[in-house]
Amino acid sequence: MPRPNRPLRSHLPRRPARLRVDPFIAALLGTVAVAALLPARGAAAPAFSDAATGAVAVLFFLYGARLSAREAWEGLKQWRLHGTVLAVTFGLFPLLGVAAHLLVPTVLSPQLYQGLLFLTLLPATVQSSIAFTSIARGNTAAAVCSATFSSLFGIVLTPLLAAVLLHTEGGVSPGTVLEIAEQLLLPFAAGQVLRPWIAAWTARHRAVLGLVDRGSILLVVYSAFSAAVVGGVWSALSLPRLAALLGVEAALLGLVLTATLLVGRRLGFGRGDVVAIVFCGSKKSLASGVPMAAVLFPGAAAGLVVLPLMLFHQLQLMVCAVLARRWGAQAEGAGATAQPAAVQALDPVA
Template sequence: MRRPRLPARLPLDPYVLALLATVGLAALLPARGAAAAVADGASTAAVALLFFLYGARLSTREALDGLRHWRLHLTVLACTFLLFPALGLAARVLVPTLLTQPLYNGLLFLCLVPSTVQSSIAFTSIARGNVPAAICAGSFSSLAGVVLTPLLAGALLGGGAGGFSPDSLLKIAVQLLLPFLLGQLLRGRVGGFLTRHKPVLGYVDRGSILLVVYAAFSAGMAAGVWHRVSLPRLGVLMAVEAVLLAVMLLVTWYGAARLGFGREDRIAIQFAGSKKSLAAGLPMASVLFGAQASLAVLPLMLFHQTQLMVCAVLARRRAGDPPAPDGTQLPAGRVAEVSPRPQHPAPQGR
């Protein structure tokens, strides 16, 4: 049996390093007083801008075309918004012995956010999976998450989500859903501009999220929430998240096989159905949790880096699977069951 090939280096996402640096800045120089009000207002505007850009970039035509593979997309959505939340609810038994209530709220919130788009596509491509399906699955998950994530947070987190109330629903609609719908409506006018300036707008995306993180962690420092976290609790949180990711990777791979999907579709389901979006989750948390957002996003930030490292190894292993008789790939360690062909010695001296 072949040993899995490890990548030359595990991917330590530079953006995660930037996020950690932003957290450090908020810890050393948190925004207070008038500066906090400015940071909060800028954060609100950044969240609205992010969701406007999400809506303007999502091609409605491509999404409708992708509906032809509806079984795959429903499977990914079920993993993202049904199985993940069920596992998050099961982790409730760890409170208060192993996890504090704020850390558990963040863990459960992690289970409610939509799947990633970029990394799911990248890993599916590396593993030689169904890339168009991964694109559509990630897009559908992002679209559904704008509505489902706040609703699930209200139903499952209750008072843990910053005092979830009808006012919170209105705030979510104004800050998330309305800009997203506006982006969809204006896509015909601004879509070309966004495509031409995609690299620059990528910096706008990331810079906006860094601003959201700074505002959230500054509010957390002012409220003293970090005094409630200890290193042993963080260690337990990381272990729980490692188990959560392992379970989802196994369920998406073998469950997709039981549902009759081929290898390329199974790869798309595994990478799209086992991930969570840091880009979508961070601004949502700032709206849902308020001053508690700094602890709420910590589990998501840790899970994001873990999923990148694990899936990088897994994608390269999938890419190295031996070919099956029909030209598809078999899982490593399995041999195609075909009759051996007679081998003739190569002519000598030619």
Template sequence: MKRLQWPSWMPIDPYILLLLGTVGLAALLPARDVGADVASGASTAAIAFLFFLYGARLSTREALDGLRHWRLHVTVLACTFVVFPLLGLAARGLEPVFLTHDLYTGLLFLTLVPSTIQSSIAFTSIARGNVPAAICAGSFSSLAGIVVTPLLAAVLLGSSGGGFSADSLVKIVLQLLVPFLAGQLLRRWIGGFITRHKKVLGYVDRGSILLVVYTAFSEGMVQGIWHQVSVVRLAGLLLVEALLLAVMLALTWYGGKALGFGRGDRIAIQFAGSKKSLASGLPMASVLFGAHASLAVLPLMLFHQMQLMVCAVIAKRRARDPEAIEAAGDAGDAPAGRPATDRTPGAGPRTAVGTARRSD
């Protein structure tokens, strides 16, 4: 029997529909009292396990080899933790005309979050860019973000961040960095198992994020904060985020050219330097914002879907560049005219939209 697949032309990622469904479930049946404590503990454990899997998947040799391309990684880190926050600060002038204070706080937090891992790799592969560089850039950004994001939040958000403290940093390190390092240490023994069962473990990725979303929005419902957001405000937020994404995509692409990077490196810089991680941002927001995390992560959730849709289109266009077609011909790859597919070693062909369905 032929397996049903989500149509590749459908603009909305089915995983985003699950996220929206989870928000709806939290609105109708929010976790309260003991249930809230259980959900919070389960989400903390799920995210820790998620980063354990990240650590177990990353090849230590690939990470060390990636250090040789330090200029590219410094460029991506600068885009993620310098340029993005500066644009976030510049958006303060939009408050309160376009954005409420809480939505602006969420937008600014979005600009502080590290880059993605899986989707950066997938889009770079589709566009026939430097995939090893994308692997390392996304991983380095996620690791740096465990420390850099809370520190930037302390400086730029202040009391809006729920009262950042050394205890907050310790919680984030214990929840994200320690499991990641444990996965790296155990990779020698469990790496093969994870590779063989990566499809099943992918559901763990997505399930972890859904659990964190349910917990965060349940807390928001219990606190009664949803009356603060109107349809007009949400439309204004989407417009601001579309402009933010367009600026970053242009800066990473043309800035990479100005810095002397080749086509493959520029592709890796564009996809790793213009995106923000939902997987890293959600647990950090839960620690930093507490009961107000639901509004804080709303801009990140919307930006996450927007970046996947836009980057899927860009990746397919990059794959049809004359340079990409010529390189594919030299490598004996797919002929010109065929749809661009993900050629990551060990992975079967996948369309751009399908490849983009990642929890990060």
């Protein structure tokens, strides 16, 4: 039966809502401002450093307690899709990061390049990857599994890649991998072991634990940026360098978004799967990156290392929000249902 006529306006893509700064990014910027004006000095500095170390352990314990291993293993049925996302996250991204060394020192300072390379080694985000895939009417179930696998593999692969690639930059030594295992893997494993007993409790208190997550990250950021201020690291940062960094990160994000879209098509994935690959493969996790940076780059160096990640995080949210709304409007206009298979022939960027 033919569809009833609808107003012309309903056939047009929805106009994107005005972009807003992520509240958490605003809190991070506020924390950086406080660290710049009132950095932890003297006896307070070690206290904040120890508190940040404890916050990192709490973060990864909660990650382990929340991750359902059973759901992750069930998602292995779509191994081609997950393998594609992992190859982009831990293969293509690091290769682009290594290639960016050609921009040192003319475009990027060595310190900023170190932070840029570090962000290319991180796993994908979980929440935003899933949310954007859902908004774009993609394969949300696949996005859940891919983002989960990325986070799980990142706990091991990110420190290993950092030990290999950042060692030449003077930031990480191979011996740091053992320290990573102690500070990240052990709390994560403890959370997994205790999950059968505390999973229901964490689900009931999700809002409170979310505040604990964000508060822990803010504490780590304050400690890192305080050390950077006291150590005089910010003297290496100028406005032209900051603008150049934003330009490089925009190019990096554009390359990866294009590559994931083309690779997904070339490998014969349906429209819903391509959407999941694009949004899971193009993200880098701030929640994982900040605590990892605190372990890998103790002291003043962590401040400039975290800065490129903070900027890239906001950039990826803004760009992917526009893409997700546009693709979702196109899918709705084409009569797509909640099942991605119904619109496999739809081009997400048409």
